[in-house]
Amino acid sequence: MSRSLSPRALTESIEITKLLLVGLVFHLVYIGTVFDCYFTSPVVHGMQQFRIDTPGAKRLVLIVGDGLRADLLMNLNAFPNIPDSPEVVAPFLRSVAETRGAIGISHTRVPTESRPGHVALIGGMYEDVSAVTRGWKTNPVHFDSVFNQSSHTFSFGSPDILPMFAQGATPGKVDMWCYHEDEEDFTKDATALDIWVLDQLRALFHNATDNSTLTAQLRQDKTVFFLHLLGLDTTGHSYRPHSKEYMTNIQVVDTIVRQTESLLSEFYGDEETAYVFTADHGMSVIGNHGDGDPDNTRTPLIAWGAGVRGPLPDSVPSSHDDYSMPWGLTHLFRHDVEQADVAALMSALIGVDWPVNSVGVLPDVDHTRPGYLKFTGSAKDQAEAALVNAKVILEHYRVKHELKKSTAFLYKPYSYFAELEDEGEPGSSVLNVVEVLIKRGRHDEAREASANLIASALAGLRYLETYDRSLIRIMVFVAYTGWMAFSAAHILPAAWVQPISDEQMLDIFSATCLLVSWTLFAMQHKPWSLYLYVTFPVYFWREAVLKCGGSLGFFLLFASLLVAVSSAKSLRAKLGLPLVNQVAGWAILSLASALPFVVAPFKLDPNMRIWALFLGFAVCFVLLSISVEGCFYVVYSATLYMWTEVETALTTTPSGRPLNKNHLDDKGYQLRAEDVRIAVFFLFFVQVAFFGTGNVASISSFYLEPVYRLVPIFNPFLMATLLIFKIVAPYVMLSVLFADLNHRLGLPPLSLFTVAVTLTDVMTITFFFNVSDTGSWLEIGQTISFFCISSLLLVWSAGICVLGEALLRPSRAAPPKAKSG
Template identity: 35%
Template sequence: MITFFLIGLTVHVVFFVSIFDIYFTSPLVHGMTPQVTPLGPPASRLVLVVGDGLRADSLFTLLPNGSSRAPYLRSVIEQRGTWGVSHTRVPTESRPGHVALIAGFYEDVSAVAKGWKENPVEFDSVFNESRHTWCWGSPDILPMFAKGASGDHVYTHTYPAQEEDFASTDASRLDSWVFNQVKSLFQSAKFNSSLKESLLEDKNVFFLHLLGIDTNGHAHRPMSQEYLENIALVDTGVAELVSVVEEFFGYDGRTAYVFTSDHGMTNWGSHGAGHPSETLTPLVVWGAGVQSAHRVTEAQPYNDVYLQGAELVLLADIAPLMASLIGVPIPVNSVGVLPLLYLNNSEQFKAESMYANAIQVLEQFKVQRHSALLLTESKQAEFIHKARILIQLEKYGDAISLCRSLISHALEGLVYYHTYDRFFLGCSVVLGFVGWTSYVVVVILKTHASLNRHPSLLKQVRIPSHTLARLCMCVTAAITVFLLIQRSPVTYYIYCLLPVPVWYSVLKDTFYRLFTVCIIGLTAYLCCPQVVSFFHRAMLTVGLAVLSLWPFLSGLYGKSKFRSVSWFLGCLCLAAFPLMPVVGREPNIHLVTCAGLLTLFTSACYLWSSGRRAPLHLSDKQQFVAQMLHVAVCAYVPSLTHSSLQQKQGLPLLNQIISWTTLASSMLVPLLSSTRLFHRLLSIFLSLTATYLLLSTGSEALFPPVLSWLMFVWINIEQEAMLAQGVSGRQEVETIKRVFFIITAFFGTGNIASINSFDPASVYCFLTVFNPFIMGGLMMWKVIIPFIIVMCTFETIQVATQLSSRSWICTECSFSTCHFFFLVQDYGSWLDIGTSISHYVIVMSMTIFLMLLSVVTHIFTSQRLVLWRRTKMHFP
């Protein structure tokens, strides 16, 4: 069995990694020739100001009295600038937003593995193409652009990472620091000749990253006074900045200004998904080379009226706009299209700029594939020649239209060749999945006792071993030669060759009707509520409502009325959680306290009931009392932390110590408890619930106590069912329940949306300084805790009832993994992308975890069972 699960673990790990080679490879290519407009640029320098986390409606919407909370930017919009709404593509996170804005391309999702701090490959940017760039702001954003720049002309000035504190008394000081640093630079230049000489050169960029708005939005919500006052502070800072810059350069009229945001924010203070509050950001451009003003119309946010009068552009389009304003090459990896309506220049300049944009995109296409299927070499040459002729004939409008068409075709070609290998690799992975699932079915058919009674199912159809071996060797050789010719990466060999030995193991000992069994099982699973519940969480409610009737339909009610009623009520209580919203819930710390009290009450009831039947040892009593006191403390810590943060007193050190100590000891303390299964299970429940309370902000804190209550009742009912019905005929029914409870544990209170758009308040008991890896890890642990509780229950039932359904669960998970493999997507909103990835990752991780757990618990359970019999222990 150990060998079987180790092989299965290897297969699933390989296929788990495969989606990153199939769906999430970097779209960037290298070796392109930079393209620049031959005509002189309208601006000598560019000032880029990014208000991180600023929503479009927060800046544009007027106050009830008709005034604006950003009067200076409002005056720019109305008198001398062009305003619009920029649309950020998901994921709406700080780093991807800045990459799209400054480099002109959208990152692949795999960059999330590096916390959006590092890109998997180097990339070009407006900063890299500039003569000099001075940057001020966050240490999470600025260094990546300096790291990717050639030479040493990008100068970054950042504050310490510890300053990015959600519990800060005044997060707007981050923005004040940036403005003060900029003023200091220009003041120093008056007495530093070399610095002044550099500043007076053309093609310079000044980048101000303002994180205060984002930090206040996370900590206090976008409708808070702190968030709105921070916008006013930024507006005042921009006004002073323009005054300092214009004075230094002698009001020469050669400075262009761009004010925008990398993403917005939801009403509950999160971002990452595709809601308009997260994707619509303000764009205000003024100064040299910029079109005259469009007046903002009075409107409500996020509807069609709100967008009237605004030019909606993509965030990546701003990169070619900035490049054109100061006359530097458009970043070679940019997929943005120059928004001509923002330019105030001759038609010839616009046509030349659009021509450079088209050639820059076409260069990427040429590098991606030398021989194009969607855009042949002759077609490319025809496009280029015709566009150049139109410009020479001064038919600038026709030239611009032709260039737009060329960009559209080239971008289609980039997507085509970027996904060229996807179908081939996908087929290889599917063959591997089907082969592994078939192999598991073969093992089950061999070992399952009930099937041995049906010889017709075991009729063997063997293929001669030497013939099969030769066939596999030929297939292996053919695949290897094909991959060598294609110059494929090493990982491609693994994905394509792994199915060969898997199918060899299946075909060398295949049974009659095997494929019929596989097809029936796959069809049944794809139609069952478990798969549907991944997309519609309400299906879990329906399933729990049906499961609540199990004791009454199976005849167990007459044998144990109290446990049957407890099961019924537990299922109905648990069924309420999938109906609750996943994101956007307002914090309610009182519910966290109630969850702690409920945990203490249920634990006390169990200990009282257990003590009446079998008195606890003194050491066991002491440990349970200590754990219950610990739960009480952990139920109070979130309330104390929330109160302290509201009063802007920061995170209390004692609370932080308690939280991290609880997390570190959560998996160690249960090992000190009694080896009695019920006692061990209770200790695990108390330890994990204590950690869960510290990570909760509202109603989700009630989920572990209710889930654990139902799990304890389930164990007792299983014993009753075993005594009443025996083992035979119950394997498949128990497997369905177990798979269903695994999914309920994951999706009962949330899914991937609760991580992609999570509320930072969930981790405030542990830390308030921004750290994506630690915060993401804590949120993942919160999601996993209910799963661990359910898996521990499975192990208890396995020992108590001698029922084993490990192989059947692995088969079910393999079916669902294959299903969700086809649903993985790398387009749409980050919520859609993240959900598709999470579904695949969850079912794949579920299989891998089950395999690991099965191997470990098989040895552990055997030793425990021997001890159990020697000491004559029994279940209370």
């Protein structure tokens, strides 16, 4: 026979169920914060386009060996464990590198996958990772690319890669020939996929012999051919990169590259074709890719043909390192690039507009090293190419700047451009300087200025792309800490639960926070998800404070420890104070300091009231301490508490009545010997509270380092306020414990204070005669400080006593609990 639950058990069951459901929804919804914070699309539209007016080639061939490692292509004896392996695995590409081309390494970014690698190579941008979740093969967010800017692009290869560039381009601009996706069989010989690509290219040129329309398209300037060779990636996954199968696939790719050049030379009969051979990513030893393993991020780059310089002797110091020593090409100059730079290089080779979202930097911008291009003119062409590159990236920054400026509340532009104070568009003054340098023939200086502008514009783009990141980070921190407080409120013992006194004020405050947040989001055209995100922390903290506001002191103390440790780590590393830490520190300090005065004071006995004040002001010492001085507050408060207990035990009976009944008579308060002792200890604790905090050595010396966790930039007023607040914190404990002792001894308010006043004047006279006008500034300042402090101690001590009486009066005014039986 089942038993029905009691009303109390039923209520608890409902509360736990509610807690679990809310927690489940919260954690599922907040998974989206990682994408809103870190993975927002960099694609914007509306940019003006720029190009180089003197292209070096009429057409371009881009060949990508998917999953090809640079070392296994270029090393001599790259496969020593394979019997009869050749010394040079790719003789044609090596011959090109030694006699006709420019070489280097294209460094990819994580994730080292096919889609982001090709987007960087062809679009010149680093797509956010979340784009994969919106479609691997297609491209719902249409980004610009070199293919889209070409007169026509003929692409051959995998259905996993080609469609996103064809569908993202102007209709009819990009033609593609893809094998069926079922052909990507890991159990078959993957070289067949690469051979299929070559066969389709050969068929294209054959069909052009009796197709005038196709012939006209092929013979246009600015034509691009794209050969995507997937075989290496498939083979590497199946057999690992150091296998015989992978070596054989490299040999097949080398043959395909050679035959491709022969086909184009035969069809066009000229030398106006530029070739770029590279890879989208590498391959780890175990046949994987995706992470930041160097074998995954280092891919080969070989460029040759029209518009490309030939091989150059190595520089001093050498451009090679231990990685490229096994190539046997140390006599040739090696110029490494970032993967997105390849798009800029291809755009410059055939003179098409740079992709509008490109962040690639032309290798020839750096005036200290030879680039990849062969300029038929003078150094002026190089300087003008660098200027075009600067305009492309600066235009990208300008558009994002205007978009953010039009929506962001209290928008702050990137510091570099803010300091320029351009009357027109950002960076216009620097562009004018570069143009003047070019006109005056100072071409190296112009390239250097363009390089600096590009670096600043790229940093500004990163700044704008992460502009809202701090807001979301703060929201996430407040939400998760709120959830912890909310869940803790349901499991704390009933004795710890101390509700706040005014639920209506809390509701008004919560509604105001929500309304203000939503209004600001609406003004800035924020995504709908942020409206949902901000609801959770407001709800969690409202419920937590409502249910057990008095117990939140423990949680805030723990949170302050986490923030202090994180901030200290960042400051020690000289990384500055993270904005999230600064905001969290201020929020925790403000809430903790206000909490003792918000929690229902009439429902707390004096001991609980003292405990709440201790926790509330402990946060101050956690955040504003850099060493062991944080322990001072704990030890000082514990010593005060023990002192009051000892004094109470010495001067009262076990029932709590005063031992000396003559202490209070009809004439009022009568002094006794014990009161002098108490007054002396009181004055002792007054002195210790001031000089024991570690902040102030004297009136003439302030130690500011503790406030760096909240105020990293020099602000005298705010820093001084924080230091004074930290100095006051121990006096809060002294005031309430001294007032409690006064009450427990059955004395009228401020009775013991009158004894301390007399002793204070004795100290004042003593310190006056000890003031020195010789010695160091510190010594002189200390003697003056002692006198000034003792002179003001009367007012200060009176304030302490009045503060203590005020803080404890609500708890004493609470109606006494009725005694049972």
